[in-house]
Amino acid sequence: MFRSARIGDSFRKLQYSKYTSGLEYIESEKGQLAISENKIEVDKTLVLFGLNGSGKTQLLKELSKGNDSLGNIKFKAKDNSEFYYFSPSELVVSIKNSIENKTKNFGRALFEEKLNEYTPLILAEDEIKKINYILATDFSEILVYELEAEQPDEPEIPYFITTDSSGDVRCTSNLSHGEKYIITLVWFLKYKNESSLLFDEPETYLYPAAQKRLIEVLVILMDPYRNQIIVATHSKDVIKALRIAKIVNITKFRKNEFLINDDYEDNASIMGIIRPVTLLMVEDAKSRAFLDFIRDEFNLDDRIGKQSIIISAKNGFGDINKIYSSILDFDGFSFSVILDNDLEVKGEIPKNLESISLTLPGKMNPEYDILEVINRKRENFVSAFQSEHQYTVAQFLQTAIVCDDHDFFVELSKLTEIKEFDIFKIGFQIWLEDADNRRGCENFIRQLESNLQH
Structure with a gap:
């Protein structure tokens, strides 16, 4: 298990670091059928989604070849950027076919004898922990034999021998597709990759909880100052897990024309990730930012099972009663008033707000x-x-x-x-970093959960 603090820190580094290579923007020009144009600036992470055949994979492959367009879509990369296209489905098939060809050509006995000519890479304990975390497995040792490819310009073929905590030993041929995929991914990102990653349908072979854990490990493994992550997916679990990403929908028309859209509300609705809304009202901009940080650090929306919208009063606490009275006229929202702790210290919380309010963690404000x-x-x-x-x-x-x-x-x-x-x-x-403050945040979230349930 990886501590949430480590995962959160990795997401923050990825979000706020200045990357030196990768995609700068994509834009769609007007065409005969694509009647509007759009230019989208790209940050450290980008998620592409759309129907089957919408062009997601095509775009990733054109980018990996160093091309700058796909139909009426143009993309601009930073100078000296390199991209690596990674597809779990293609990867597993390629490994399976390559190993089968080698064992067929040499015979099983001779193939196993030839393995002795290689010095295997022993995955470090931390890398095995990542694999076990994603897959909920219990591998204790993983050996990686980096075999020559059948063609000189092709990458090495990883061949695995794994041992679990019970002493059971398995090789690549006896591993599931998901196990082959995740072991290869962790090995590749840790020991081979120096490029931005073009990740085509990372959810392949994985159940929903494993998809979320994969994204967490992916963010830990990527170099936040150099590598960009661009994902094409059909999975709302991947999109929710990669919460800092720019989300772009691709629609394909005839004649190789495309339309791109980065409107978050539209795209979230299409993917079905809009949840019931709760309004959290705070006193001012600093309190709003503070609560926003807590929301990101502690996965607040997942914890309370709602999409939270944080609004701040324009003129401080004096506006809270007016906002509260107005919100009462709206249906479909749950709400809570979040006050600075100094009001409770001073005993200044109004009676009419006591039942639906709580205070931010901390000593004062x-x-x-x-x-x-x-x-x-x-x-x-x-x-x-x-x-x-x-x-x-x-x-x-x-x-x-x-x-x-x-x-x-x-x-x-x-x-x-x-x-x-x-x-x-x-x-x-x-x-x-103060343990008391972290506990205070946890207590605050538990109290908020309780308030919203009632």
């Missing part, structure tokens, strides 16, 4: 609590920035009155040219 921890852990805060910003941040901390300066994040944003709420999030991560 998010801005105060995060500034307080920055003041205590200045070295941690400075080291969380990229090296080119660390001196500026350290100098700023020497002059700023951290716990009293309401403009702290604004001023530091101006100096570093880093977005104010990205700096706020760095402070949140340091705040979350």
